[in-house]
Amino acid sequence: MRIVLLGAPGSGKGTQAALLEQHLGLPHISTGVLLRTAVQEQTELGLQAAAIMDRGELVPDDVMLELIEQRLGRPDVDRGFLLDGYPRNLAQAESLDALLERLDQPVEEVIQIDIDPEQVIARIAKRAEQEDRSDDTEEVVRNRMRVYQEQTAPVAGYYAERGLLTRVLGDGSIEEVQQLILSVLDQGESGLPA
Numbered sequence: 001m002r003i004v005l006l007g008a009p010g011s012g013k014g015t016q017a018a019l020l021e022q023h024l025g026l027p028h029i030s031t032g033v034l035l036r037t038a039v040q041e042q043t044e045l046g047l048q049a050a051a052i053m054d055r056g057e058l059v060p061d062d063v064m065l066e067l068i069e070q071r072l073g074r075p076d077v078d079r080g081f082l083l084d085g086y087p088r089n090l091a092q093a094e095s096l097d098a099l100l101e102r103l104d105q106p107v108e109e110v111i112q113i114d115i116d117p118e119q120v121i122a123r124i125a126k127r128a129e130q131e132d133r134s135d136d137t138e139e140v141v142r143n144r145m146r147v148y149q150e151q152t153a154p155v156a157g158y159y160a161e162r163g164l165l166t167r168v169l170g171d172g173s174i175e176e177v178q179q180l181i182l183s184v185l186d187q188g189e190s191g192l193p194a
C-alpha cells in the first residue's frame, strides 16, 4: 500500500501514521521528522531548513524533492509507505507523481484528516508543554495553519480529481480516528466521501 496522509498541523498525521506503521508494517515517512533530524544533526540541509521551519514556512520544493527521492530510494519502501507531510503544495504533488511513476509505484490512497482550527491550537499548546518543538508557539502555529490553507489545502483537490481522496473526521479520540482510517483502507469507502 502506498498511502499519503493529508491534514492541517496538529490534525494527527504523525500520531495516526505511527499507529498505521505498526498495524500495516509499512514505513512511516514524515518529512517534518526528517527535517528535524537534519536540524539536530546540523547537516547542510538542517542549517538551510531551521530558520524556515521556525517561521512555519515551507522549505523550498527542490530541497524537499531531493530529500523525498533519497528516502523513497531505500529498500524498505518496496512493500509501500505512509507519507506524512509530503506533498505540501501542488508542485510537490506533481513532482511526487512523476517520481513514483518513474519507480512504477503510484500513490494508491490519500486520506485527509479534517480538524477544527481551534482544536489544532489546543492540541499543539498541550504538546508544547510536553515536547520541545521550536515551531509550536502560538504565533508560529497560526502561520503554519495559514500556509496550510493557502498552499496545502489545494492538494486535496488534486487527489480528488484523480479519485484517490477520502476524508475522515479527526476530532474523535486517537483510537476513533484510527478506526476510521483502517476502515477506509480495508473497504475503500468508509469515512466521508471526498
Ligand code: AP5
Pocket (backbone or CB within 6 Å): 007, 008, 009, 010, 011, 012, 013, 014, 015, 016, 031, 032, 033, 035, 052, 053, 054, 056, 057, 058, 059, 060, 064, 084, 085, 086, 087, 088, 092, 123, 124, 126, 127, 135, 144, 170, 171, 172, 173, 174, 175, 177
Ligand atoms: P511537520 O512536522 O509535517 O508539521 P505539521 O504538518 O505542522 O504537523 P504536526 O506534526 O504539528 O501535526 P500532525 O498532523 O503530525 O499531528 P500530531 O499527530 O503530531 O512540518 C514541520 C515543518 O517542516 C513545516 O512547517 C515546514 O517548515 C517543514 N516541512 C515539512 N514537510 C515539508 C514539505 N513537504 N515541504 C516544505 N516544508 C516542509 O498531533 C498533534 C498533537 O495532538 C500531538 O500532541 C498528539 O498527541 C495530539 N493528538 C493527535 N491526535 C489526537 C486526537 N485524536 N485526540 C487528541 N489529541 C491528539
Ligand code: MG
Pocket (backbone or CB within 6 Å): 013, 014, 015, 030, 032
Ligand atoms: Mg507531524
